[in-house]
Amino acid sequence: MLIAVIAACEIGFWVVLAAGLAARYPLRLRRTGTALLLCVPLVDVVLLATTVIDLRGGATAGTGHGLAAAYLGYSVAFGHSMVRWADERFAHRFAGGPPPRGKPGYGSARVRYEWREFGKAALATALACGLLLAMVALVGDADRTEALTAWLGRLGTVLAIWSLWPITHTLWPAKPKDVSQDPAEHAPPR
Incomplete structure (x- = not known):
């Protein structure tokens, strides 16, 4: 379940995100759109509450509980972006806004971008691991939470692999x- x-x-x-943006731009209901966008994190609250209720009800933690913690961590860390x-x-x-910014293609701007994204991944991993440890403490039974402790290693592995990108x-x-061929063509105007 x-x-x-x-x-x-x-x-x-x-x-919820699409509804908020549709209300904000095509429908020109700015306040309604903003209110809907502020409701986006409520989706995470629903998942957290469902997970806690399930564990408090005596369920043995499984893959879904670990996945819920990972989803919540990544959703919080990457949700705003x-x-x-x-x-x-x-x-x-x-709304005739400027063209969307893309990620930088090269140079120090790209390096900063990759490290910033890795920072979000590190935050997501820390949040997810914190949630996993909180669930383990909530249940208080090592046999019922074995699947949760396995997720700690999985999340660490994902973060280690992710770190290769900014390092590269x-x-x-x-x-x-x-x-x-002519570097003068790409020189900034004087």
């Missing part, structure tokens, strides 16, 4: 792809 709740929360996140990403695109498409960009920064 918990896997279904996680799937429903993921769908709910995008539905996902909302901003979607908002930029809606504003551009429906730091050691071997990407170069501009559009380099012509």
Whole structure:
């Protein structure tokens, strides 16, 4: 059942986000759109409450409980940037806003971007691990929470793999792809 709740929360996140942006831009209901966007984190509260109720009801922690903690950690850490990403695109498409910013393609800006994203992943992992440990303490039975402690290692592995990306960009920064034969063409105007 918990896997279904996680799937429903993921769908709910995008539905509430789309409703908020639709109200804000095409329908021009700015206050309604803002109110709906402020409700996006409530989806996470539903998942957290469902997980706690399930564990308090005597359930043995399983993959779904660990997945719920991971989802919540990543949703909190990356949620704001996902909302901003979607908002930029809606504003551009429906309200004549500036073109959406993309991630930097190369150089020190790309390195900073990758480290910032890794920082969000580290925060997400810390939050998820904190939730897992809180669930273990809540249940208070090592046999019933064995699946949760296994998730600590999984999340650490994901973070370790994620760290390779900013390290690679730091050691071997990407170069501009559009380099012509004449460097003067790409020189900034004086």
